[in-house]
Amino acid sequence: MFNSSLECMKSVSDEIAMQLKSAVAKHLFRARSRDVEATLLEKSIMMNLNRRQFLKSTAAAGAALASAKVSGEVNPESERNGFGMLYDSVRCIGCRSCEAACNEVNKLPKPVVPFDDDSVFRQKRSTTPEALTVVNRYANPNGNDPIHRKQQCMHCNDAACVSACLVDALNKTAEGAVEWDNWKCIGCRYCMLACPFQMLKFEFKNALNPHISKCTFCIERLRAGGKPGCFEACPAEAIAFGKRSDLLIEARQRIADNPGLYVNHIYGEKEVGGTAKLYLTGVPAEKLDLPKLKEKAIPKLTESIQHGVFKYFLPPLGLFALLAGAMALFKRKDKDEASDKERNNG
Numbered sequence: 077m078f079n080s081s082l083e084c085m086k087s088v089s090d091e092i093a094m095q096l097k098s099a100v101a102k103h104l105f106r107a108r109s110r111d112v113e114a115t116l117l118e119k120s121i122m123m124n125l126n127r128r129q130f131l132k133s134t135a136a137a138g139a140a141l142a143s144a145k146v147s148g149e150v151n152p153e154s155e156r157n158g159f160g161m162l163y164d165s166v167r168c169i170g171c172r173s174c175e176a177a178c179n180e181v182n183k184l185p186k187p188v189v190p191f192d193d194d195s196v197f198r199q200k201r202s203t204t205p206e207a208l209t210v211v212n213r214y215a216n217p218n219g220n221d222p223i224h225r226k227q228q229c230m231h232c233n234d235a236a237c238v239s240a241c242l243v244d245a246l247n248k249t250a251e252g253a254v255e256w257d258n259w260k261c262i263g264c265r266y267c268m269l270a271c272p273f274q275m276l277k278f279e280f281k282n283a284l285n286p287h288i289s290k291c292t293f294c295i296e297r298l299r300a301g302g303k304p305g306c307f308e309a310c311p312a313e314a315i316a317f318g319k320r321s322d323l324l325i326e327a328r329q330r331i332a333d334n335p336g337l338y339v340n341h342i343y344g345e346k347e348v349g350g351t352a353k354l355y356l357t358g359v360p361a362e363k364l365d366l367p368k369l370k371e372k373a374i375p376k377l378t379e380s381i382q383h384g385v386f387k388y389f390l391p392p393l394g395l396f397a398l399l400a401g402a403m404a405l406f407k408r409k410d411k412d413e414a415s416d417k418e419r420n421n422g
């Protein structure tokens with residue numbers, strides 16, 4: 077009984093923590109609102125827009141601020157027919173052809189270490205503005221051959237980054253991609269805080285017009301009837317591309333055909349409300365640095381706590397106190413559990 081109350085409290089504290097992130101971001105956003113006009117003006121100058129267009133954009137930003145979203149934006153067309161990609165870590169041979177293709181398709185600078193140089197696997201890498209997808213190598217607990225795992229934006233169905241953006245610079249498209257719009261973006265970077273996969277990267281090097289970069293799902297190619305570059309380049313058929321619903325059927329079939337090869341879990345089918353990028357793995361997903369996440373979409377979590385906050389007019393200080401109390405409780409619980417473990421081992 078006590079444990080289940082604690083679990084309940086933990087879930088509430090998680091939600092409050094997320095809500096706090098949102099509140100802080102909104103506060104920062106407001107604090108920055110005076111900078112917004114300047115940012116938009118800079119962009120207007122850079123993009124050779126006239127004053128009238130600039131004023132229109134400023135008004136749009138103001139309207140967006142006034143109607144800040146409390147929930148994510150699920151695209152119903154994407155839900156029905158959106159594309160997905162199924163990455164099969166069991167099939168992947170770690171050749172990094174997908175990285176090379178992504179580099180080519182997105183016209184990114186060539187890396188210092190060439191794509192055929194295995195030394196990159198000595199350390200774990202994350203995506204950067206110059207590498208929208210990276211493949212990492214992991215020791216195999218069940219055998220000699222190493223395991224590989226490709227990472228990139230997951231193109232979440234109900235994306236936290238979309239929900240976090242107050243000026244609609246991120247959107248889930250009908251094709252299934254989460255797309256970033258340079259013109260709308262004001263550079264507040266709250267989307268980066270919100271992403272549970274930490275897949276949004278800020279282009280610090282580009283001081284004048286920095287981009288928030290991530291895998292684009294090759295959206296321009298998709299719109300032109302093409303396919304993602306990484307999918308086309310993979311020589312091991314480790315990446316499948318198609319309708320997300322078809323890929324889920326394919327993934328289930330592969331697990332059923334080879335239950336000894338695969339963990340019976342399609343990562344991304346349900347995590348954070350589902351993602352367009354899906355994973356099949358031969359070891360538990362968290363061993364390949366895929367975070368253990370709840371099924372509920374993050375925008376829905378923030379929405380429910382936000383409603384609670386407004387319903388009970390909980391002032392921010394009360395919110396902080398509640399969170400601090402819950403965290404202290406969990407720290408104490410963790411400490412008690414650690415001492416219990418020590419006693420049992422001793």
Ligand code: SF4
Pocket residue numbers: 228229230231232235236237238254270271272273274275276290
């Ligand atoms: S993985 Fe992160 S950046 Fe990509 S859609 Fe999901 S929340 Fe947004």
Ligand code: SF4
Pocket residue numbers: 177178179181182208209228290291292293294304305306307
């Ligand atoms: S879908 Fe396109 S942008 Fe995304 S990782 Fe593949 S090649 Fe790169």
Ligand code: SF4
Pocket residue numbers: 167168169170171172173174175211224226309310311312313314315
């Ligand atoms: S191209 Fe295919 S096999 Fe090669 S690293 Fe990428 S996903 Fe793995």
